[in-house]
Every structure is written in C-alpha cells, then in structure tokens.
Amino acid sequence: MPSVMDRFTDFRVLLVEDDPQSMNLIRSMLNDLGIYQVHTASNGLKAKNFLEDEETKDVVNVMICDWNMPLVSGIDLLRHVRESKPDMPFLIITGQADEESVKEARTAGVTGYIRKPFTVDDLRKKLGIVQSILSLRSPVEPRANAG
Amino acid sequence: MTTEEIELALEGGRFAIMISIIVFVAWAGWNRGLLHRWAWRFSMTAFLLLLLGITVDVIDDYETTRAIFTWHDTLFYTFLEKGVGYLGGFAFMFLAAWRWLPHSDALKREKQMAEAGRADAEQQRDTLRDQLTQAQKMEAIGALTGGIAHDFNNLLMVIDGYARRATDNIGKQPVVVESLQQVLGATKRAAALTKQLLVFSRRQAMEKKVARVTDLIASVHGLLAQATGERINLLLEIEDGASCIETDNNEFSQTLLNLTINARDAMPGNGTITIASRLTKGSDGKDDAIEISVTDTGAGMDEATVERIFEPFFTTKERGKGTGLGLATAYGFMQASGGEIRVQSTLGSGTTMSLLFPVSERPLVETPTETRSTARGGGETILLAEDNEPVLKLIHETLTELGYQVLSAPSGFEALERETSWDGAIDLLLTDVVMPGLSGIEVAQVVRERRPNAKIIFMSGYTDEAKKTGQMPCGATFLQKPIDMKRLAEVVRTELDRSEMSKAS
Numbered sequence A: 001m002p003s004v005m006d007r008f009t010d011f012r013v014l015l016v017e018d019d020p021q022s023m024n025l026i027r028s029m030l031n032d033l034g035i036y037q038v039h040t041a042s043n044g045l046k047a048k049n050f051l052e053d054e055e056t057k058d059v060v061n062v063m064i065c066d067w068n069m070p071l072v073s074g075i076d077l078l079r080h081v082r083e084s085k086p087d088m089p090f091l092i093i094t095g096q097a098d099e100e101s102v103k104e105a106r107t108a109g110v111t112g113y114i115r116k117p118f119t120v121d122d123l124r125k126k127l128g129i130v131q132s133i134l135s136l137r138s139p140v141e142p143r144a145n146a147g
Numbered sequence B: 001m002t003t004e005e006i007e008l009a010l011e012g013g014r015f016a017i018m019i020s021i022i023v024f025v026a027w028a029g030w031n032r033g034l035l036h037r038w039a040w041r042f043s044m045t046a047f048l049l050l051l052l053g054i055t056v057d058v059i060d061d062y063e064t065t066r067a068i069f070t071w072h073d074t075l076f077y078t079f080l081e082k083g084v085g086y087l088g089g090f091a092f093m094f095l096a097a098w099r100w101l102p103h104s105d106a107l108k109r110e111k112q113m114a115e116a117g118r119a120d121a122e123q124q125r126d127t128l129r130d131q132l133t134q135a136q137k138m139e140a141i142g143a144l145t146g147g148i149a150h151d152f153n154n155l156l157m158v159i160d161g162y163a164r165r166a167t168d169n170i171g172k173q174p175v176v177v178e179s180l181q182q183v184l185g186a187t188k189r190a191a192a193l194t195k196q197l198l199v200f201s202r203r204q205a206m207e208k209k210v211a212r213v214t215d216l217i218a219s220v221h222g223l224l225a226q227a228t229g230e231r232i233n234l235l236l237e238i239e240d241g242a243s244c245i246e247t248d249n250n251e252f253s254q255t256l257l258n259l260t261i262n263a264r265d266a267m268p269g270n271g272t273i274t275i276a277s278r279l280t281k282g283s284d285g286k287d288d289a290i291e292i293s294v295t296d297t298g299a300g301m302d303e304a305t306v307e308r309i310f311e312p313f314f315t316t317k318e319r320g321k322g323t324g325l326g327l328a329t330a331y332g333f334m335q336a337s338g339g340e341i342r343v344q345s346t347l348g349s350g351t352t353m354s355l356l357f358p359v360s361e362r363p364l365v366e367t368p369t370e371t372r373s374t375a376r377g378g379g380e381t382i383l384l385a386e387d388n389e390p391v392l393k394l395i396h397e398t399l400t401e402l403g404y405q406v407l408s409a410p411s412g413f414e415a416l417e418r419e420t421s422w423d424g425a426i427d428l429l430l431t432d433v434v435m436p437g438l439s440g441i442e443v444a445q446v447v448r449e450r451r452p453n454a455k456i457i458f459m460s461g462y463t464d465e466a467k468k469t470g471q472m473p474c475g476a477t478f479l480q481k482p483i484d485m486k487r488l489a490e491v492v493r494t495e496l497d498r499s500e501m502s503k504a505s
Helices: A020-032 A044-052 A074-084 A099-108 A120-137 B003-030 B037-059 B062-082 B084-100 B104-169 B174-201 B213-228 B249-265 B303-308 B326-336 B389-401 B412-421 B440-450 B464-469 B485-504
Strands: A012-016 A037-041 A062-066 A090-094 A112-115 B209-212 B232-238 B244-247 B271-281 B288-296 B340-346 B350-358 B381-385 B405-409 B428-432 B455-460 B477-480
Touching: A012 A020, A012 A044, A020 A037, A020 A120, A037 A044, A044 A074, A062 A074, A062 A120, A074 A090, A074 A099, A090 A099, A112 A120, A112 B412, A120 B412, A120 B440, B003 B084, B104 B174, B104 B389, B104 B485, B209 B213, B213 B232, B213 B244, B213 B249, B213 B271, B213 B288, B244 B249, B244 B350, B249 B271, B249 B288, B249 B326, B249 B350, B303 B340, B326 B340, B326 B350, B381 B389, B381 B412, B381 B440, B389 B405, B389 B485, B405 B412, B412 B428, B412 B440, B428 B440, B428 B485, B440 B455, B455 B485, B477 B485
Parallel strands: A012 A037, A012 A062, A062 A090, A090 A112, B232 B271, B381 B405, B381 B428, B428 B455, B455 B477
Antiparallel strands: B209 B244, B271 B288, B288 B350, B340 B350
C-alpha cells in the first residue's frame, strides 16, 4: 500500500484564501500530506490573474478555495474557472452550512466541499477522491513512485 | 478560258459575294451573343470564303486573276465559271447552318431552358435556405423540448412516487384512493407525452438490450401483419436470425412498423412486402452488420425524393396523412444505435429500406418472463447519487422502505465521500448520469476500481452528455427517467441477483 507521501505527489495546488493565518495552516496541512507544490493567492482577483497568465495558467491541477472572500468570492471564482477549465477539481471551503449556498455551488459545478473546521485526516479523504478523479481523467499521466 | 468567260464568272462571283455578305450579316445579327461553337466555325468559314471572293473582286486584273485561276486549275475554275458551285456552296452552308446553328425555334427553346434553369437554381437556393432554417429550427426545438422534457420528467417522478406511496399507505378512504389513482393516471399520460417529446428531440435515452434478430422480428410481426392488411402479402426471409444486436426493443418495433406502413402506402393496390434479414458488412466494410430490410413492390421514388426522405417534415403523403417525422426519427434511431439506414429505390419497381445494426458481441441475457412479486431488499447497501434533491429523497425513501441500506448523496463527489468513509460492502451504485461537477460515469469508474463487485445502474432523462463522453462502462444497466418506483425496485433486485449469480459461478 502506498504511503500518504506517495499518493499526492502529483498534486499542484492553487490555494486561494484571504486570511493569512488560515492560509498558512492549510498550506502546512497540505505539506503534511506530501503536497509541496502549493501556489497561493490571497484573493480571487490574484487567483484569476494566476489562472490567466500565459506562464502560470497550466501550472496547477487542483484548486482549493475559501468561500468568503472580498471582491471575488469563492463561488464567483468557481464560475470563472468553470468557463475555461470545466474539469479541474475545485474544492471549496465553507464555514457556514448554508444549504442554499451549497446548492448554488453544486449547480455551478463545484467538485467538493471542505467544511470548517477540518483536520488533516478530513483533507486526506477528500484529496484521496480528487486523486482518483485525476488519475481517471488522465490515465497516461506518469505517477511518481507508482511502483 | 476567254476573258469574257472570266468576266462572266467574276460577275457571278460578285453577285454571290453580295448575297453571301447579306446572308452573313443577317445571320450574324440574328445570332448576336450566341456564338455557339458551331456558329463560330461556320461564321469563320463564311468569312474566309468572303475574303477570298473580295480578294478576287479587288484584284480586278484579268491577267492576274486568270493566272491564279489557271494555276488553281479545274476544280476552283469550274466552280467560279459555273456559278453553280457558288449556289451549291451556299446551299450547303445554308443547310449546314440550318442543321447546326441555333435557329429561331432552337433559340427560343434554349432561352426557355436557360430561364427554367435559372428558376430551378433559384428554387434550389430557396429550398436549401429553407432546409437550413428548418435544420436550425429543429435543433433549437429539439434542445428546448429535450430540456423541458428532462426537467419535467423529474417532476413527474416525484409526483408519481409520492402519489404511489400515499396510495399504499392511505388505507380505506375511497375518495382519497380514487383521487390519487386519477393523479397516477395523469402522471402516466404525461410521462408518455414527455417520451414522445424526447423521441422527437432525439434526446431520449435508449434502453439497449442484446436481442436475437428472430426474436425482435417475431415480437413485432403480428403488429406488422395487422398494419399491412389482407390485400398485401407479408413475407419474411430471415437469414442469420440467431445473430444478436443491441437495440431498444420499443424503438426497434416502432421503426420497423414505420417502414412497413410506408411500404404499404407505396402500394395502393396489391403488392408484396418482404422483411428480410441477412449478415453483411457495415459501411466501413470491416465489421459484421445485420441488415434488416423492408422491400415493397410499389411505385418507387425518383432521385429527388430519395435524397430528401430523411429530412424532418418531408412527406410524399397527403396533407394530414403523414407527419414527415417517421423516417427522420428512424434515421435518428439508427444513428443512436451505432448503425445506419439505407434506401434503394427504382421508379416503378419498388423500394428497399435497410437498417444496418452492428452485430453485438455481448452475451444474450435471457430475461425471466415472471418478475418477482416482491422485489424487496435484503439489507444490501446501495450508494445513491442524484443531484435533484426531491428525486434523491424519493428514491432514498423508497429503497429504504424496501429494506435496503441506502447511502445517498446529492453530488458525485459527496457520493464518493460516503463510499470512502463506508467500511462495509457496497452492493450497488445507483447514480444519475448528468450531474454538475463530477458525472455519474466518473463516479462509477472510481467505484468500480475500488469495489469491483459493486453493480451499477445509471439513471438519466437523456443521454447526450453521457454519449459524448463515450465512457459508459459496458455491462451497466440503464434506467430511463421518469422511473416508476416499482420498476426501480425490480431493476435493483434483478441487478443485485445477477451480481450474486456471477459471484456464485
């Protein structure tokens, strides 16, 4: 059975979070899971720029994004991303369990939710599913340490 | 030859030249703008002759002329001398012109033809434009009706499901029971209507099953005989009837019936309709295909008609007798079946319409004729993914009542989350195909990888998206929405039993 370190090495994450403390926490959680290719954006606009810039637009393959952000909210960003990358796994971090918003995000094509507060273990489970989806969608992509 | 003789010949020549100039001018004027290939040749010939005559005239010197004519010796000399040669020449020219040149009648005809051609071209252009408009309209109507029918199916399923549950639990209250039965009746009719809409928009999901060709034709034969009536012979010529194809039984029957009715209508009097099947090759010439053809001995069709018969709303029948959708639907059905439809027709001797189905490699599953009276669960675990919440709730409650353990999720990702955190076995995945985010097909692929023993049932109102991805796992069962809860129970039971059989073997 592959270790946790083996599983997530293909992940190239764009983490969008406006609160610096949360951002650091989540980043260290991702590092704990063996994900070191973590790009960050402190707001939705920066994330948009990152995804539109010729140099960086294909860098990441997974997005983790906070829901509540000023200017461009998580769901706005989600809609924007879905226009150009309908298949990119997009996890949204929700604080409140507002059913209406959850439905809205589901309709907009969110991949999954991460409900605050969450532990490394919760994150591992979610990313495990994302890993399955990624390997399903690009079966030819070489997987590091696959053997 | 004396000088007088030459003089005489030249006089004749001048006269002939004058005549030829008049004829040429008149003729050239007449044919202005119509320098036909032949007209051009003859006018050039005439012009050269004239030039010769004029040259002779202009020289006006007996000695030289005589020298020329003497030199040319008898033929040309005699020709000039007699003058008859001229006449003969002109007669020949005239006759030739009459034969080859577009004289007035031919000219009129040609003009008429040109006008007719132009009118034809204009009409063709208009027709093409109309067809394009029509095609776009069809596409738009198709998308609209498909969309409406899809959403409407979900509503119907909820209405139907809850009305059924209410009927089952209401006890003895005749008025309520009767009212609910009315509701159920109306739901059934509405479901039939949405099914029609989906056929029309060609977005309806087909419930494909592997079936023997003989069985398929036999199942519809009675209906065909009824449709053809007594005055028409209905012959069956079945070869390779044991081969299997994958098709939707109802759609197949409908298509064959349509073709047979068309064949019948092509023969107002007596005639013979032959329904034949044989093994052949598909359009790529490689894969085996089963050709099922309907041949009539009727009037046949001209090429222009053959070209248009698959167009929606094109009909050769009287107003009100045909919708013009029969063959268009047949065409859509054959495309959805991965096959093709062909037509071969000769005016006066009849028409053959052929349906070509790829031969199925999948094994034939004999469906038991008796369904279980109680399709109840035995504590099996079902993972359910459906993004429409009322439908999710209805299916969840129904399956729970039947005795299943149900893990339900409103999206693909959440279904996988439930699957991940579920330690026990999962016997069956029941999932919607089209969901935002993660599709049912992807969910099924992940689940199949992790739990190879889990059976899979897909549900959908339409399968365009599913087909586009082309990843529908083979061997999966497909349920067309709206799903009758009783049928759902049966299908779930059958699928689970199948899984136990395969485990046992």
